[in-house]
Every structure is written in C-alpha cells, then in structure tokens.
Amino acid sequence: MLTLLKRLRHYHPLRGMQARTRLMLAFTILAGSTMALAMVGWIGLNNTATALNEFERQALPDISRSLALAERTANLAAVAPYVANTSSPSMLQSLSNTLEEKIHIVLTMAKDIPELDNAAPQLPALLERLEKTVTELISLTRQHLLLREDIRQVEYRLTLLKERIKEKSLASNPNNRQVLSLLFMLDQLNSATQQSDMDRLSLIQQSFSDALDAFGAQDTLNASPLPSQMAPILSEFQALGLGARNVYSVRRDQLILQQRRAFLLASTRAVSDQLSGEVKLFVDNVQQQITAQSDQVGNAVNSGKTSILLFALLCFTATLGGIWVVRELTGHLGRVTKVMTRLAAGEKQLPTPAVERRDEIGELARAFEVFRENAVEIDRISQNLKEQSRLLETIFENINDGLSVFDENNRLIAWNPQYVSILELPANQLKPGMPIESIHPLLSQEAQDSWALDGMALDRDEVNQLRKQRTQRFERHFPGGRVVEFRSNPMPDGGFVTLYSDLTERKTIEAQLRQSQKMEVLGQLTGGVAHDFNNLLAAIFGNLQLLEDSLPAGGKQLRYAQRALSAAERGKNLTQRLLAFSRKQLLQPETTEVDGLIEGMLDLMEYSVGEQTEIQLDLQAADWWVSVDPSQLENALLNLAINSSAAMPNGGSVSFKTRQLTDQLLNGRRCDLLAITVSDTGCGIPQSILRRVFEPFFTTKEIGEGSGLGLSMVYGFVKQSNGDIHITSAEGKGTQIEIWLPRVIETTTQANSTLSTQENTKGSGQHVLLVEDDAQVAQTAEALLESLGYQVTVVNHAAGAMDALDKANDVALVLTDINLGSAVNGVQLSDMINARWSALPVLLTSGLHKQQLKQRYGLLDSHALLAKPYTRDELAVAVHRRLNHPTASLGGQGNDVSG
Numbered sequence: 001m002l003t004l005l006k007r008l009r010h011y012h013p014l015r016g017m018q019a020r021t022r023l024m025l026a027f028t029i030l031a032g033s034t035m036a037l038a039m040v041g042w043i044g045l046n047n048t049a050t051a052l053n054e055f056e057r058q059a060l061p062d063i064s065r066s067l068a069l070a071e072r073t074a075n076l077a078a079v080a081p082y083v084a085n086t087s088s089p090s091m092l093q094s095l096s097n098t099l100e101e102k103i104h105i106v107l108t109m110a111k112d113i114p115e116l117d118n119a120a121p122q123l124p125a126l127l128e129r130l131e132k133t134v135t136e137l138i139s140l141t142r143q144h145l146l147l148r149e150d151i152r153q154v155e156y157r158l159t160l161l162k163e164r165i166k167e168k169s170l171a172s173n174p175n176n177r178q179v180l181s182l183l184f185m186l187d188q189l190n191s192a193t194q195q196s197d198m199d200r201l202s203l204i205q206q207s208f209s210d211a212l213d214a215f216g217a218q219d220t221l222n223a224s225p226l227p228s229q230m231a232p233i234l235s236e237f238q239a240l241g242l243g244a245r246n247v248y249s250v251r252r253d254q255l256i257l258q259q260r261r262a263f264l265l266a267s268t269r270a271v272s273d274q275l276s277g278e279v280k281l282f283v284d285n286v287q288q289q290i291t292a293q294s295d296q297v298g299n300a301v302n303s304g305k306t307s308i309l310l311f312a313l314l315c316f317t318a319t320l321g322g323i324w325v326v327r328e329l330t331g332h333l334g335r336v337t338k339v340m341t342r343l344a345a346g347e348k349q350l351p352t353p354a355v356e357r358r359d360e361i362g363e364l365a366r367a368f369e370v371f372r373e374n375a376v377e378i379d380r381i382s383q384n385l386k387e388q389s390r391l392l393e394t395i396f397e398n399i400n401d402g403l404s405v406f407d408e409n410n411r412l413i414a415w416n417p418q419y420v421s422i423l424e425l426p427a428n429q430l431k432p433g434m435p436i437e438s439i440h441p442l443l444s445q446e447a448q449d450s451w452a453l454d455g456m457a458l459d460r461d462e463v464n465q466l467r468k469q470r471t472q473r474f475e476r477h478f479p480g481g482r483v484v485e486f487r488s489n490p491m492p493d494g495g496f497v498t499l500y501s502d503l504t505e506r507k508t509i510e511a512q513l514r515q516s517q518k519m520e521v522l523g524q525l526t527g528g529v530a531h532d533f534n535n536l537l538a539a540i541f542g543n544l545q546l547l548e549d550s551l552p553a554g555g556k557q558l559r560y561a562q563r564a565l566s567a568a569e570r571g572k573n574l575t576q577r578l579l580a581f582s583r584k585q586l587l588q589p590e591t592t593e594v595d596g597l598i599e600g601m602l603d604l605m606e607y608s609v610g611e612q613t614e615i616q617l618d619l620q621a622a623d624w625w626v627s628v629d630p631s632q633l634e635n636a637l638l639n640l641a642i643n644s645s646a647a648m649p650n651g652g653s654v655s656f657k658t659r660q661l662t663d664q665l666l667n668g669r670r671c672d673l674l675a676i677t678v679s680d681t682g683c684g685i686p687q688s689i690l691r692r693v694f695e696p697f698f699t700t701k702e703i704g705e706g707s708g709l710g711l712s713m714v715y716g717f718v719k720q721s722n723g724d725i726h727i728t729s730a731e732g733k734g735t736q737i738e739i740w741l742p743r744v745i746e747t748t749t750q751a752n753s754t755l756s757t758q759e760n761t762k763g764s765g766q767h768v769l770l771v772e773d774d775a776q777v778a779q780t781a782e783a784l785l786e787s788l789g790y791q792v793t794v795v796n797h798a799a800g801a802m803d804a805l806d807k808a809n810d811v812a813l814v815l816t817d818i819n820l821g822s823a824v825n826g827v828q829l830s831d832m833i834n835a836r837w838s839a840l841p842v843l844l845t846s847g848l849h850k851q852q853l854k855q856r857y858g859l860l861d862s863h864a865l866l867a868k869p870y871t872r873d874e875l876a877v878a879v880h881r882r883l884n885h886p887t888a889s890l891g892g893q894g895n896d897v898s899g
Contacts, residue, residue, distance in 0.1 A: 027322065029318045029321060029322055030318060030319060030322045032318070033311075033314060033318035033319065034315060036311055036314065036315065040307045040308055040310075040311040041308050041311075043307070047303070048301050099134050099138070103127070103130065103131045103134065106127055107127055107128075107131075129271050130268065130271040130272070133264055133267050133268050133271060134268065136264055137261065137264040137265070137268065140257055140260055140261050140264065141261065143257055144254065144257045144258070144261065147250060147253055147254040147257065148254070150245070150250050151193050151251065151254065154189075154193060154240065154247050154250065155190070155193050157236070157240065158186060158189055158190055158193075158240070161186060161233060161236055161237070161240075162183070162186055164233055165179065165182055165183060165186070165233060181211065181214075181215050182215070182233065182237065184211065185208055185211050185212065185215070185237060186237075188204055188207060188208045188211070189208065189237075189240055189247050191204060192204050192205065192208075192247045192248055192251055193247060193251060195251060196255065198252065201248060201251060201252060201255070202248075205248040208248075212237065333364075336352065336353060336361065336364055336365050336368060339351075339353065339368070340368060352365050352369050352372070353365065396414075396416050397416055397417065399416070399418065400418065400501075401418060401422070401499050401501045401502075402415075402416060402418040402419035402420075402421070402422040402423065402499070402500030402501075403415065403416045403418070403419055403497070403498070403499055403500070404416075404419045404498050404500070405491075405495065405496075405497045405498075406436060406495050406496055406498075407494060407495040408468065408493070408494025408495045409435075409495075410435055410436040410437070410464060410495075411433050411434065411435050411436070412430070412431075412432060412433065412434045412435075412439065413432065413433075413495070414432075415430065418500070419500060422484055422500050422502055423443060423447070423484065423500065424443070424444060424447075424478065425439070425442050425443070429442060436464060440460070444478055444479055446477050446478055446479055446691070446692065447477065447478045447484070448460075449476065449477075450474045450475070450486070451474060451475045451476065451477065452474055452475075453474070453475065467488040467490065467496040468490050468494065468495060469490055470490065471487070471488065471489050471490075472486070472487075472488040473485065473486065473487050473488075474486050475503070477692065481504065481712070482502060482504045483502075483504050483507055484500055484501065484502055484503065485500070485501045485503050486498055486499075486500060487499045487500075487501070532774075533847065534572075534846075534847020534848075534868040534869050535774040535776070535777045535847065535868065536776075537568055537571055537572050537847075537868070537869035538777045538780060538781070538847075538868045538869040538870065539774075539776040539777050539779075539780045540564070540568045540869070541565070541568050541572075541780075541869045541870065541871055541872075542777075542780030542781060542783060542784045542872070543780055543783075544561055544564050544565045544568065545565070545784070545871065545872045546780075546783050546784065546787065547561050548561045548562065548565065549787065568869070572869050589627045589628055589629055589721070590627070590628070590629065590630055591625050591626075591627055591744060592625065592626055592627070592630045592633065593622075593623070593624070593625055594619075594621055594624070594625075594626060594633075594658055594674055594676065594741075595621055595622050595624075595658055597630055597633065597634065598617065598619060598637065598658070598676075599617070599619070601634050601637070601638070602615060602617070604634075604638065605637070605638060605641045605654075608638060608641060608642055608645070609641050609642065609644070609645035609654060610645060612648070612650070612651035612652075613644075613645045613648060613651060613652060613653065613654055614652070614653040614654070615641070615653075615654055615655075615656070616653055616654070616655040616656070617655070617656050617657075618655060618656070618657040618658070619656070619657070619658045620657070620658055620659050620660065621658035621659060621660050621674050621675075624660055624672075624674050624743055625743065625744050625745070626674050626721075626741040626742065626743060626744060627721070627742075627744045628721045628741060629717075629721075632717050633717075635717075636713070636714045636717050636718070637656070637676070637678065639711070639713065639714055640678040640714065640737055641654055641678070643711065644678065644679075644680035644682060644735070645680075647680055647682025647683050647684075647734075647735065648680060648681060648682040648683075652680060652681040652682060652734075653680070653681055654678065654679070654680045655677075655678070655679045655680075656676070656677075656678055657676070657677040657678075657679070658674065658675065658676055658677075659674075659675045659677070660672070660674065660675075660743075661673040661674070661675055661740075664740070666723070666724060666740060667722065667724070671742045672742070672743040673740045673741065673742060673743060674740075674741050674742075674743050675738055675739070675740055676738070676739040676741070677737070677738045677739075678736070678738075678739075679734060679735070679736045679737075680734050680735055680736075681734045682734050683731065683732065683734075684729045684730050684731040684732055684733050684734055684735055685727075685729040685731070685735055690727065690729055693711050693727060694711050694712055694715040694725075694727075718739055718741075721741060722741075722742055723739060723740050723742065724739075724740045725737065725738070725739050725740070726738045726740075761788075761873075761876040761877055761879075761880040762788050762789040762876065763785075763788050763789035763790035763879070763880075763883075764789060765789065765790070765791055766790055766791065766812035766813065766883060767790075767791045767792075767808065767810045767811050767812050767813075768785055768790045768791065768792050768793070768812065768813045768815055768879070769793050769795070769801060769804055769805065769808075769811045769813070769814045769815070770782055770785065770792055770793065770794045770795070770815050770816075771795050771796070771798065771800075771801045771815070771817060771820065771826065771829065772794065772796065772816075773796045773797065773817065773819075773820045773821045773822070774817075775796075777817075777868075778796065781815070781875075782794050784872050784875055785815075785875070787872070788872070788875070788876050788879070790879070793811075796820075797820055797821075797822045797824075798816075798820060798822060798824035798825075798826075798828070798829040799822075799824070801814065801816065801829060801833075802829075802832065805833065805836075805837065805840075811840065812841075812883060813840075813841050813842075813843060813879060813882055813883055814829075814830075814833055814840065814841070814842045814843070815843045815845065815866075815879070816829055816830070816842065816843075816844060816845070817844075817845055817846060817868075818844055818845070818846040818848070818853060818857055818859070819846060819848075819857075825857050826844050826845075826846070826857075827844065827853075827857045827858055827860075827863065829842075830842040830844060830863060841864075841882040841883065842863075842864070842882075843864050843865075843866055843878055843879065843882045844859075844863055844864060844865050844866065845865070845866040845867070845870070846865070846867070846868060847867070847868035847869070850865065853865070864878075864881075864882055866878040
C-alpha cells in the first residue's frame with residue numbers, strides 16, 4: 001500500500017508532454033469552461049429579459065394609470081375648498097376652468113381603464129356626482145361674490161348717510177331727538193350687515209321698522225320738527241331698510257348661500273373620500289397582479305442563478321486544473337528565474353533546477369548553465385576593468401595638476417577640475433568638442449602668451465602644432481605672479497594630452513633660496529671684513545682728529561687732515577650702507593626724512609651705477625616725513641638705480657625727484673603724499689611686457705643675468721609700507737617709476753639727541769678700562785680718551801679685563817669691543833662684569849650692524865652700544881652718558897649712546 005501511494009504521488013499524467021502542449025491544453029479547458037458558463041448565463045439572462053418584458057407590458061401600464069388616476073382624484077378633492085373660499089371673480093373663473101378640465105381628464109382616464117368597471121364599479125358614478133357638486137359650488141360661489149358686493153355697497157351708503165347726518169345736524173341742533181333717532185336706526189342697519197343669525201336678523205329688521213314708524217309719528221305731531229335739509233336722508237333710510245333690495249333681504253340671501261356652500265363642501269369631501277376608496281380598490285387589484293407577475297420573474301431569475309452556479313462550479317473545477325498545470329510549469333520556471341536573479345545579484349554557485357526535464361524549461365535550464373559560466377567569466381573581466389577604470393578616474397580627478405586631452409583637430413575631449421582652477425577658466429563655458437582656439441580667449445590676457453623655460457617668447461600656433469608631434473614644455477604667466485608649466489605629449493591616435501603644474505610656489509622657494517644664499521654670502525663677506533675695516537676707519541678717524549687738534553688753524557696741513565676726515569666719513573657711511581643692504585629681515589618702520597636719506601646714499605648709488613651713469617637729484621620734500629624701513633627704502637632706491645643703469649649700457653642719466661602732494665586719494669582714503677620719482681634715459685620697456693615687470697621671476701635679461709625679483713621686491717616693499725607704485729615707459733625714451741608714500745607728522749622728541757655742544761662732555765680724570773684686541777684701534781682710542789681728560793688702562797682680551805678690575809678698584813667705566821678674537825666676546829664680558837660689579841657701567845663698541853650683533857653675539861636692548869668707526873665727539877658723548885646715566889634706557893635696538 002505504501003509503495004502504491006508513493007507511485008501515485010510521483011505519477012504525473014502529463015509527463016512527457018511539451019510545456020507548450022500542456023499550456024494549450026490547460027487554456028483550452030479554461031476557454032471551454034468559460035464559453036459554457038457564458039452560454040448558460042446568456043440563456044438565463046434571456047429568460048429573465050422575456051419575463052421582465054411581459055411584466056412591463058402587463059403591469060407597468062396599469063400601475064402608471066392607477067397612480068395617475070389616484071393623483072387626479074386627490075387633486076379634485078383638494079381644489080374644491082379653494083373654490084368655496086375664492087374672493088375674486090377672476091380667480092373663481094380660473095378655478096372653475098381648472099376644475100372642469102381636471103374632471104374631464106379623470107372621466108377620460110376612467111373610460112380608458114377597461115379593468116376599472118370590475119375593480120371599482122362605483123367610480124364613474126362618483127365622478128359624475130363630484131362633477132355636479134363642484135359645478136353647483138362654483139355657481140353658488142359666483143352668487144355669493146355678487147351679494148358680497150351688494151353688502152359692501154350698502155355699507156358704503158350707510159357711511160355716507162352717517163356723515164351727512166352729523167354734518168347737517170351740527171349747525172342746527174345736535175341734541176335734537178329726531179337726529180338721535182336717525183343715528184339709532186343707522187346703527188341698526190350697520191349691525192344687520194354683520195349679522196350671521198337669521199332669527200336675530202329678523203328681530204333687527206322689525207325693530208328698525210318700528211323705529212321708522214315712530215319717527216314718522218313724531219314728525220306728524222311736530223313735537224320736534226325735522227330740519228328741511230334732512231328730508232332726503234329720511235328717504236334714503238326708507239329705501240335701505242324697507243326697499244325691494246333692502247339690507248335685510250340681501251343679508252338673508254347671503255346667509256342662505258353660505259349654508260348651501262357649506263353643504264356642498266361637505267358633500268364634495270364625502271365624494272372625494274368615496275373616490276379615494278374606489279381608487280384604492282383598483283390600486284390593490286393592480287398590486288395583486290404585479291405581485292403575481294413579480295413572482296413569475298423571480299422564479300425565472302432563480303432558475304437562471306441555479307444554472308449559472310452549476311456551470312460556475314464546473315468552470316471553477318476546470319480552472320483549478322488549469323492552474324495546477326500552469327503552476328507546475330511556472331514553478332520550475334520560477335526556480336530557474338530565481339537562480340538567474342541571484343546570479344544577477346552576484347551569487348554564482350547556486351545549482352540550476354529542472355536540468356533533467358525534457359521540455360522547453362529543461363532546455364532553458366541547460367542553456368542557463370552555459371550562460372552562467374560565461375557570465376562568471378565576463379563578470380571577472382568586467383570587475384577588473386571597473387577597478388582599473390575607477391583607479392584611473394580617481395587619479396584623473398584627484399591629481400594636484402590639471403589635465404586635458406585634445407583630439408587631432410585640436411578639440412577638447414576631456415579635462416579634470418584642476419584644469420579649470422589652475423587656468424582660471426569659467427567652468428560653465430567649457431564644453432566637449434570645444435576647439436582650442438575658442439579656449440584661448442577665455443584665459444586672462446597675461447596667460448595667452450607662451451614662454452619657453454629659458455624665458456624666450458614662443459609662437460602659440462607653432463607650439464599647438466608641435467604638441468601633436470613631440471613632447472613640449474613651456475610656461476604661461478597669470479595675474480598675481482602665478483607661473484603654470486605646460487607639459488604636452490602626443491597621443492598615438494592623434495591629438496595630445498597636457499599636464500598643467502602650478503610652479504609659483506616652487507619658483508618662489510627657489511628664488512628665495514637663491515636670494516637667501518646670495519644674501520648669506522654677502523652678509524658673511526661684509527660681516528667678515530666689517531670688523532677689520534671699521535677698526536681701520538676707527539684708527540684713521542682717531543688719528544686724524546688728534547692730528548687736526550695739533551695743526552695750526554688756516555694751514556694747508558689742517559685742510560689736508562680735514563679732507564682725509566671727510567673721506568673717512570664717506571668710507572664709514574659706505575660701510576654702514578653695505579651692511580644694511582646685505583641683511584634680509586622684516587620691515588622695521590621708522591619716521592624717516594626722505595630727502596636726507598637720498599642725499600646720504602648718493603655716494604653708494606654713484607659707486608653702484610658706474611662712471612658712465614650720472615646721478616641727478618631734484619629734492620623738493622624737505623622736512624616731510626614718512627614711516628618706512630629706511631634700509632629697505634635705500635635697498636629699493638638702489639635697485640631702481642641699478643635697473644636704470646642696466647637699461648643704459650652706453651651711459652645716461654638717472655634722476656631722483658621728490659615732491660609734496662597734498663590731499664590725494666590713496667588706498668581709499670585722502671592724505672598727503674610724498675612722491676619719489678626715479679627716471680632714466682634708457683631704452684625703455686615695450687608696452688607688451690610693461691604690465692608684467694612687477695611679476696616675480698619676470699626678466700628680459702639673459703639667463704643667469706637676473707632673477708626677476710628686483711622690481712617685484714620693490715613693489716612688495718612699497719605695498720607693505722601702505723604706499724603705491726606706478727611705472728610709465730616708452731621704447732627709446734626711457735622709463736619713469738613713481739613711488740607714493742603717505743606723509744606722517746614728526747612728533748618724536750629730541751630728548752635723547754646728542755648733548756649740546758656747549759655742554760662740557762670731557763672727563764675729569766676718571767679711570768676708563770679699554771678692552772680692544774686691535775692694537776692700532778686701542779692706541780687711537782686710548783689717545784682720544786686721554787685727550788678728553790680720562791685716565792686709561794688698555795687690555796686686549798676679556799681675561800685681562802677681569803684681572804685689571806680685580807686689581808683696581810677705581811675703574812669708572814669699561815669700554816670694550818664686542819669681537820675680541822677670543823672665546824669670550826664683549827657681550828659676555830659685560831654680563832660677567834654686571835654679575836660681579838653691578839654698579840660699574842659698560843659701553844660696548846663694534847663695527848657690525850645691531851641686527852647682526854643680536855643674531856651672532858646675543859646683544860640685548862639693555863646693552864649700551866657705540867658704533868664703529870666713531871668720532872671723538874661721539875666717543876665723548878657716549879662715555880659721558882654712561883658715566884652720568886649708567887641705568888638710562890634710550891630705547892631702540894639697544895641703547896645707542898653714540899648720539
């Protein structure tokens with residue numbers, strides 16, 4: 001039994017049939033079932049329609065006529081009271097016509113209903129009775145309206161009589177008894193028009209007659225004679241009360257009509273009730289017929305329902321069979337589809353179902369096996385391509401350099417965001433396929449020219465042609481001094497790819513490095529020789545001054561000595577300016593008088609520009625001060641002088657001119673300006689490159705002859721000093737550069753200036769310890785101090801100074817050089833002396849610049865410094881100050897006590 005069940009379980013009646021055959025069989029069964037169900041439904045509906053047609057043919061007309069008859073009958077009963085209460089003849093006529101029409105319609109309808117005689121036999125007689133009653137009611141209502149008009153006329157005549165009686169009796173005798181009797185009779189006539197009781201009306205009429213007779217008897221006796229003008233009034237009374245159509249007869253006829261109308265209304269209601277009953281009998285009969293026909297239709301419908309239900313069950317069974325077939329097919333198809341879907345989602349190891357089937361699904365499954373193997377291989381290849389593409393795209397989008405690709409027709413194919421940002425192109429105007437000729441105008445004016453790496457200008461069209469043939473490297477310059485390097489390489493299929501690198505920062509660093517190295521070498525050179533050179537100048541200064549004191553006034557020897565002193569002074573200034581020029585430091589603005597500064601550096605400029613170049617001065621800004629770093633201003637002016645000299649290889653002139661400009665606009669504010677104009681008679685600058693002369697690294701000199709930083713450093717210094725700079729030039733006519741600096745008001749007090757020449761700065765025998773490693777300088781300084789009245793002890797190193805201080809307790813001042821040529825320098829010696837003898841003043845001296853002394857020897861602002869070479873007067877002032885003000889702080893870069 002168990003074996004049989006298993007066999008039945010695995011038995012498939014459609015096994016071996018193709019899927020198409022199975023589906024066709026299933027849908028054929030479904031189609032046949034549907035047609036059978038439709039046929040049964042059509043037959044049932046046809047029978048139902050026949051029954052309904054018969055029902056409509058027989059029952060609906062009867063229903064419609066019976067309802068219309070009932071409605072018309074009810075309307076007749078409802079209109080009758082309106083006829084009785086009508087107050088207008090015209091309205092009465094309208095209602096009369098309406099009633100006659102309605103009665104006629106009801107009678108006609110009654111004749112058109114053949115079943116009416118059997119269902120409601122009393123209905124025609126009642127309709128005729130109703131017609132007669134309504135006709136009589138209309139007639140009585142018409143008579144009633146006429147009588148109502150007569151009553152109203154009588155009431156009007158009585159009102160007039162009353163007014164006449166009152167009017168004519170007032171003038172004669174208002175209290176006349178006859179007049180009062182007339183008024184009494186008038187009231188009786190008025191009450192008769194309102195009386196609704198027949199008996200009461202008769203009594204009022206008799207009372208009036210008696211009153212009238214009594215009034216006549218009084219007139220006969222002449223007890224109270226009636227005025228002659230009231231005779232017509234009495235006649236009117238007699239006509240209204242005793243005439244053929246007197247008030248009482250008219251009112252009596254009106255009351256009789258009212259009673260008859262009330263009877264007719266009641267009769268009309270009774271007839272209407274009877275009519276409603278008859279119509280109800282007819283309607284009930286029609287309803288019974290309708291119920292019977294409705295039962296017939298219901299039976300037909302139920303029969304159709306039963307048939308449809310039976311065939312629906314058969315169709316449902318057939319549908320279940322079709323569903324089973326389709327489900328069996330779609331189940332395998334769904335499992336194959338699921339495996340395909342999972343394959344699309346990335347699962348490639350699932351087994352394929354239905355491979356053993358011999359129908360189309362089996363073929364699909366076996367084909368899918370092959371497809372899956374191919375898909376796995378394609379997916380692997382695609383994944384590798386995606387990874388490579390993603391890597392290339394990431395590199396393309398995120399490299400720091402710009403990148404663009406042009407085809408063989410010089411049309412833009414692709415670019416990265418850095419290409420737009422580096423070249424400062426409007427991103428919304430770039431489109432694929434855009435020719436390179438349309439992109440060039442989008443660049444800034446400065447960037448439209450190409451420059452070789454050696455600084456030579458290149459032809460743009462030639463460069464664009466060569467870029468498709470071999471590697472090209474060139475530069476373009478953008479506003480603000482940016483430099484972008486173009487590196488183009490041709491592509492195998494035509495076109496070229498270009499890499500754009502911003503070299504501004506690198507070139508800035510390289511230039512700064514070169515400048516730093518140059519300045520460092522120059523600083524080391526000048527620093528190395530400054531000490532010895534200043535020592536020589538110090539010896540020269542001192543000996544010449546001593547010689548000057550010993551020569552007679554007015555002699556040639558004195559003039560020679562003074563010339564030598566002047567030359568030594570120029571050497572001193574030259575050395576100081578060279579030291580200031582060699583240093584590279586942050587700006588240190590000071591209140592500076594420009595005219596004096598230019599005059600002071602004239603000799604340095606003359607040495608710098610050479611003998612073929614003439615320096616001319618036109619200084620018109622005396623006593624005007626500006627806030628600048630004086631050494632940097634000297635550096636800038638010297639740079640301009642050297643540039644001008646380079647533009648005049650065959651000689652020429654350079655002029656420095658200062659002017660005072662009042663109330664000028666600078667950097668958005670109005671102020672007084674000091675203008676410095678540097679002009680030359682050189683070859684000039686072409687207009688095509690004039691706008692670029694302030695760019696860093698831009699130069700027209702040959703390679704190795706200039707860094708292109710000179711004018712850019714001048715530009716930066718002027719802008720940093722809150723000023724402005726302008727350049728004008730014409731080829732063959734020279735160049736003019738104008739610097740504007742805002743004027744400041746000099747408020748610095750001169751409290752720390754050199755002491756008055758009248759003040760006695762000589763010593764009075766104080767003991768000065770002189771520490772100097774250079775013998776000539778020591779001898780000269782010793783002679784100068786002694787000539788100033790001081791007692792001097794000389795040592796040549798720090799150890800000797802400490803020994804001398806240990807042995808002598810009367811030393812008033814220590815004057816020491818900073819560079820002593822030994823392990824201990826002058827700054828360290830000063831600190832050692834202050835540590836042991838805090839009250840002993842120390843005066844330092846050196847030929848180096850303060851900044852170099854700070855960096856090299858650790859000079860502090862609290863140290864007092866006397867710069868070499870010094871004159872005897874400067875030495876006298878410095879020593880005098882340190883002796884008399886040993887703790888005074890004079891500010892600035894150390895306590896400069898040289899005056």
